[in-house]
Amino acid sequence: MELIWIVPFSGFAAVLFALWLAWDVLRRDTGTDEMRRIANMIFEGANAFLSRQYRTIAIMAVATSVIIGVLVGFLDNDIELGILTGASFIVGAIASGVAGLVGMYISVRSNVRAAAAAQKSLKEAVTVSLRGGAVSGFLVTALSLLGVSGIYAFYSSVLGNEVADTPFLIVGFGFGASFVALFAQLGGGIYTKAADVGADLVGKIEAGIPEDDPRNAAVIADLVGDNVGDCAGRGADLFESMSAENIGAMILGVAIFQATGNIEWVLFPLVLRSFGILATMVALIAVPFLTTGREKDAMGPLNKGYYTAVGLSAGFLAFTTYMMMDDSWVWFFGAGLVGIATGIAFVFITQYYTSGSWRPVQEIARASKTGPATNIIIGTAVGMETTALTAIAVGSALVASFLLGAESPIADQEGVGRFSAGIFGTAVATMGMLMTAAYILAMDTFGPITDNAGGINQMAGAPPEAREITDSLDAVGNTTKALTKGYAVGSAALAAFLLFSAYLNKVKEELIESGKPLADGTVITSLSDTLPIDLSTVQVFVGALMGVMLVFLFSSLTIRAVGTASGHIIEEVRRQFREHPGIMEGTEEPDYARAVDITTSAALREMIAPGMLVILMPVAVGLIFRYMPGMDPNAGWQAVAGLLMVGTIGGVILATFLNNSGGAWDNAKKFIEAGKLLDDEGNVIGKGTDTHAAAVVGDTVGDPFKDTAGPSLHVLVKLLSTITLVLAPLFIA
Numbered sequence: 213m214e215l216i217w218i219v220p221f222s223g224f225a226a227v228l229f230a231l232w233l234a235w236d237v238l239r240r241d242t243g244t245d246e247m248r249r250i251a252n253m254i255f256e257g258a259n260a261f262l263s264r265q266y267r268t269i270a271i272m273a274v275a276t277s278v279i280i281g282v283l284v285g286f287l288d289n290d291i292e293l294g295i296l297t298g299a300s301f302i303v304g305a306i307a308s309g310v311a312g313l314v315g316m317y318i319s320v321r322s323n324v325r326a327a328a329a330a331q332k333s334l335k336e337a338v339t340v341s342l343r344g345g346a347v348s349g350f351l352v353t354a355l356s357l358l359g360v361s362g363i364y365a366f367y368s369s370v371l372g373n374e375v376a377d378t379p380f381l382i383v384g385f386g387f388g389a390s391f392v393a394l395f396a397q398l399g400g401g402i403y404t405k406a407a408d409v410g411a412d413l414v415g416k417i418e419a420g421i422p423e424d425d426p427r428n429a430a431v432i433a434d435l436v437g438d439n440v441g442d443c444a445g446r447g448a449d450l451f452e453s454m455s456a457e458n459i460g461a462m463i464l465g466v467a468i469f470q471a472t473g474n475i476e477w478v479l480f481p482l483v484l485r486s487f488g489i490l491a492t493m494v495a496l497i498a499v500p501f502l503t504t505g506r507e508k509d510a511m512g513p514l515n516k517g518y519y520t521a522v523g524l525s526a527g528f529l530a531f532t533t534y535m536m537m538d539d540s541w542v543w544f545f546g547a548g549l550v551g552i553a554t555g556i557a558f559v560f561i562t563q564y565y566t567s568g569s570w571r572p573v574q575e576i577a578r579a580s581k582t583g584p585a586t587n588i589i590i591g592t593a594v595g596m597e598t599t600a601l602t603a604i605a606v607g608s609a610l611v612a613s614f615l616l617g618a619e620s621p622i623a624d625q626e627g628v629g630r631f632s633a634g635i636f637g638t639a640v641a642t643m644g645m646l647m648t649a650a651y652i653l654a655m656d657t658f659g660p661i662t663d664n665a666g667g668i669n670q671m672a673g674a675p676p677e678a679r680e681i682t683d684s685l686d687a688v689g690n691t692t693k694a695l696t697k698g699y700a701v702g703s704a705a706l707a708a709f710l711l712f713s714a715y716l717n718k719v720k721e722e723l724i725e726s727g728k729p730l731a732d733g734t735v736i737t738s739l740s741d742t743l744p745i746d747l748s749t750v751q752v753f754v755g756a757l758m759g760v761m762l763v764f765l766f767s768s769l770t771i772r773a774v775g776t777a778s779g780h781i782i783e784e785v786r787r788q789f790r791e792h793p794g795i796m797e798g799t800e801e802p803d804y805a806r807a808v809d810i811t812t813s814a815a816l817r818e819m820i821a822p823g824m825l826v827i828l829m830p831v832a833v834g835l836i837f838r839y840m841p842g843m844d845p846n847a848g849w850q851a852v853a854g855l856l857m858v859g860t861i862g863g864v865i866l867a868t869f870l871n872n873s874g875g876a877w878d879n880a881k882k883f884i885e886a887g888k889l890l891d892d893e894g895n896v897i898g899k900g901t902d903t904h905a906a907a908v909v910g911d912t913v914g915d916p917f918k919d920t921a922g923p924s925l926h927v928l929v930k931l932l933s934t935i936t937l938v939l940a941p942l943f944i945a
């Protein structure tokens with residue numbers, strides 16, 4: 213208990229640090245009157261979308277919290293439990309919503325300042341963009357830490373719940389966070405890509421005008437989309453990732469706590485994340501000092517900051533495990549290092565597959581010489597290739613961290629065993645990887661800020677030198693956004709095993725309370741007992757089949773939603789060009805507000821179906837098999853286990869394909885636009901060529917992959933875990 217003070221200290225320190233960063237960014241130059249006018253249009257559009265989106269989500273969240281509270285209270289015959297679960301759901305939903313709104317607000321206020329900074333130097337633009345993104349990163353991380361620890365303290369200390377029961381009671385917090393994050397990511401992702409696809413196809417392909425040209429009615433909607441999708445959506449996404457994985461790790465610590473009586477096994481995830489926040493704060497402050505000002509590529513300073521955060525995190529990991537885990541600390545320190553190394557591996561894997569400096573992106577760019585078909589074929593192949601290294605990295609990390617935990621001295625203690633200790637080793641690896649989450653989120657939000665800055669400079673007629681800086685930052689931003697998605701997929705994959713084990717622990721807890729035997733007569737008496745999940749049984753196999761189907765059907769609905777919504781935008785931009793010829797001549801201004809309104813309505817309408825599919829599918833599978841005549845009495849929770857286990861694996865693999873193929877297509881286009889592709893005679897193949905047009909088509913195909921379906925799958929993976937954790941009693945006969 214000696215280190216528990218660090219949790220509130222680092223949480224509030226992160227809030228104060230974020231406020232200082234916000235002050236530092238907001239006091240900077242906002243450029244010309246025209247730049248401010250454009251930035252205000254983006255801000256108003258983002259606010260209009262988010263206010264309508266969150267009103268819709270709020271209605272669904274309140275209704276869901278009531279349903280959950282009634283179901284849990286009825287199934288467990290415990291009204292207080294139902295109320296506490298429903299209340300924690302609402303708290304998690306509110307916190308997740310606030311995380312998304314904060315991310316959007318600061319990024320929109322940062323973009324015009326980054327645009328103005330780009331007229332001075334690359335170093336200045338990097339500092340403004342990264343610090344603007346870091347406001348979101350630190351507030352999201354702090355909200356997650358303070359939310360989970362605060363509700364845990366309230367339920368255990370104030371309401372007097374048992375230490376072993378409290379982590380299960382706060383699962384609703386993770387479910388609420390996941391619920392809001394799913395719809396925030398879905399709505400924002402559909403919005404941003406519908407606007408982007410519409411703007412690109414009509415503007416660049418049909419009208420032959422540059423990207424972010426002020427004559428394109430969809431440009432403001434496109435810039436708004438960067439904020440509501442990449443900032444608000446991703447902020448909510450990483451908030452629920454950290455919350456759900458923190459709660460899952462605490463649940464796994466309960467099994468060791470029950471055997472040892474040492475509460476530090478339950479509190480360890482909170483403490484480790486707290487030290488991770490402190491490490492990331494130091495690294496972010498160091499970035500300007502790691503920048504010489506002579507760099508032409510901003511990725512170098514960003515990487516130096518990341519590795520600083522990694523080094524400090526490793527040191528804090530050693531200290532925390534030494535202080536909290538007695539003679540087992542070396543083994544769990546090793547497991548945490550595995551998690552940190554996995555994070556680094558995903559940074560390298562993602563950069564390799566999505567940066568123009570390496571073979572995959574260059575291969576797609578060369579394929580564009582022979583048209584859009586070959587561009588799409590090679591891009592698809594690259595995306596599929598990326599799944600190999602992802603699976604190997606995740607599999608190696610899980611095996612290594614499990615074995616390290618299983619070999620630790622705590623595994624020999626009565627009531628613990630190798631399995632419980634090994635599973636906790638994977639939890640420590642996951643928490644180790646999440647130690648640098650605030651910095652990763654800062655790099656993610658860096659992307660849309662620089663993208664918006666480039667759009668503002670283009671529309672405001674800034675000097676070419678400033679546009680060159682924002683173009684280079686935009687290319688880096690594409691890589692950092694892809695990097696964040698790779699990091700999110702990696703942490704989701706590690707957490708998938710963690711949360712699956714937490715689900716089994718929840719089932720064990722229910723079986724222990726009921727005293728009902730399994731089909732073979734075995735009676736579960738301890739959380740360290742093993743539950744049989746046999747893929748050869750029909751209920752588990754069919755549940756697994758439904759899980760993989762869910763992943764693909766969900767992705768289909770989200771990609772189709774972008775296609776449908778973008779169709780409306782394309783028709784609107786064409787209409788404006790047709791009915792108002794003065795737009796192309798520069799004598800009339802496009803109706804930006806109309807395009808924003810059409811995109812908003814389409815995105816909110818299209819997000820409902822895929823979101824409800826994810827929530828209802830595990831409930832339907834569990835109930836059908838629970839009440840199916842002639843089935844094993846345990847068929848309900850076993851079928852859900854199959855859905856959760858295999859659906860999660862399918863989600864991680866498909867998200868990897870979608871994220872990296874989309875990122876590679878995007879940077880292949882930018883590789884050509886930067887004049888780096890040459891023909892056989894050594895001449896530059898650049899903008900305005902058939903090769904560039906082919907690359908634009910590939911980029912357009914990849915847009916809903918990397919910014920809608922892929923990121924939404926991150927949330928789906930965790931939402932499946934949290935909803936099954938909360939509703940586990942529903943599936944047990």
